[in-house]
Amino acid sequence: MKRRKLNQTQRDFVNGLLFASPWIIGFFAFSVYPLISSLYYSFTKFNAVTSPEWVGLDNFIDIINDSLVWKSLGNTLFMVFVSTPVNLFVALLLASIVCSNFKGRGFVRTAFFLPSIIPMVAATMVWIWMFDPTYGYINNVLSWFGINGPAWLMDADYTKWALVIMGTWNTGTTMLVCMASLQSVPKSYYESAEIDGAGKISKFFNITIPCIAHVLVYQAVLGMINAFQYFQQVYIITTANSGVKGGGAAGGPENSILMYPLYIFRNAFSYLKMGKASAMAWLLFIVVALMTIIMTKVTKKVTENAGGE
Numbered sequence: 001m002k003r004r005k006l007n008q009t010q011r012d013f014v015n016g017l018l019f020a021s022p023w024i025i026g027f028f029a030f031s032v033y034p035l036i037s038s039l040y041y042s043f044t045k046f047n048a049v050t051s052p053e054w055v056g057l058d059n060f061i062d063i064i065n066d067s068l069v070w071k072s073l074g075n076t077l078f079m080v081f082v083s084t085p086v087n088l089f090v091a092l093l094l095a096s097i098v099c100s101n102f103k104g105r106g107f108v109r110t111a112f113f114l115p116s117i118i119p120m121v122a123a124t125m126v127w128i129w130m131f132d133p134t135y136g137y138i139n140n141v142l143s144w145f146g147i148n149g150p151a152w153l154m155d156a157d158y159t160k161w162a163l164v165i166m167g168t169w170n171t172g173t174t175m176l177v178c179m180a181s182l183q184s185v186p187k188s189y190y191e192s193a194e195i196d197g198a199g200k201i202s203k204f205f206n207i208t209i210p211c212i213a214h215v216l217v218y219q220a221v222l223g224m225i226n227a228f229q230y231f232q233q234v235y236i237i238t239t240a241n242s243g244v245k246g247g248g249a250a251g252g253p254e255n256s257i258l259m260y261p262l263y264i265f266r267n268a269f270s271y272l273k274m275g276k277a278s279a280m281a282w283l284l285f286i287v288v289a290l291m292t293i294i295m296t297k298v299t300k301k302v303t304e305n306a307g308g309e
Contacts, residue, residue, distance in 0.1 A: 042279035047272040059279035069280065071255055072263040075160065079230050079259070080291075083164045084223040088216065091171040095178035109179075116172030124236040127166050128153065153237060156256035163257065166233060174219050181215040182208065221292055228288050231261040238262075260284060 017024075042059055044052035063069050098109045115123065130136045131152035139149030152162040189207045198206070209216075234257045238250045251258025251266075260280070268277035 038278040038281060041275050042282050044275045046274040046278075048274050049272070052275070055275065059276045060283075062276055063279055063283065068251075068255065068258065068263060069260075072251070072258045072260045075251075075256065075258055076228060076230060076260040078160050079163065079167075080224050080227040082160075083167045084220060084227050086164055087167050087171050087223055088174065088220055090168045091174035091219070092178050092216070094171065094175045095182055098175070099179055099182050112175055113172035115170050120232050121236055123170070124166070124233050125240065127162075127169075128237060128240055131162055154253055156252070156254040159252050159256040163230075163233065174223070177215060177219060178212070181212040185211045217295070221295055224291065224295070225288055228284060229261055230259045231265065234259050234262050235265070 041052060043054060043056055045055045045058070046052040094112050098105060098112060130138050133139055133149065133151040133154065136149075136152075138152070142149040150158045152158050185208060189211070190203055193203050193207055234252070237257065238252055251262065261284070264277045264280045264284070267273040267280065
């Protein structure tokens with residue numbers, strides 16, 4: 001029996017699949033399969049030691065009745081709606097500064113971006129030291145102005161604000177994106193506005209912001225998604241403060257920095273409630289997806305007017 005010969009297009013397709021097969025296999029093995037498995041486990045009682053036992057909606061009912069779920073969700077929403085806008089504002093401010101013509105601009109750009117490439121563990125440990133109420137630089141600087149600094153990471157009223165301050169230090173990547181968008185705004189727009197007598201503030205809000213609105217929206221959506229996954233920093237902080245390996249399962253003073261992903265971690269690896277943790281993870285996925293859709297719909301008109309189509 002004669003073999004059917006493949007034409008050039010078919011051979012290219014097969015060769016492409018062969019070259020991409022390692023990634024495709026990895027994608028299904030490490031992304032699709034775990035995703036489907038977690039959906040199944042969310043309806044089971046599962047502790048990674050015994051076999052999963054089907055419990056239906058019990059995990060979701062347990063989540064609704066768990067006060068710490070709502071506490072952690074509130075803490076996470078604080079980071080979403082406070083830290084994300086603050087970080088975006090700081091990144092835009094830094095981008096505006098480095099887009100100006102001044103001596104040493106290259107050095108300043110590098111200095112603003114460097115924090116983004118420092119490992120998160122090392123950076124967080126430095127911030128823990130800086131927030132120390134007795135020896136930390138932050139309170140020492142505040143004392144120069146006669147201000148008695150708080151116990152940032154030990155007082156429930158200030159812990160989340162400490163996280164917000166930490167976030168503003170690591171906006172280098174967003175700054176680069178904002179800088180590129182600022183440089184793409186046609187100079188003719190500013191020249192026309194100057195002829196009409198527009199000042200710097202007027203040009204910024206009437207020309208710059210509309211022209212880069214689509215970029216700001218995109219960065220806001222990314223920042224929101226990252227805020228919903230806020231875990232590493234709080235885990236390091238709570239572990240360092242407890243001084244015990246595994247202490248990261250705690251949520252800080254009065255659980256004030258117990259973020260939703262950290263509570264998922266606690267249920268999965270401290271309480272061995274894998275089923276409940278899977279259910280919490282799927283609820284997080286649904287919330288993030290809905291908020292992303294809403295945010296995109298609300299800002300669609302703005303982005304279209306800015307030429308974001």
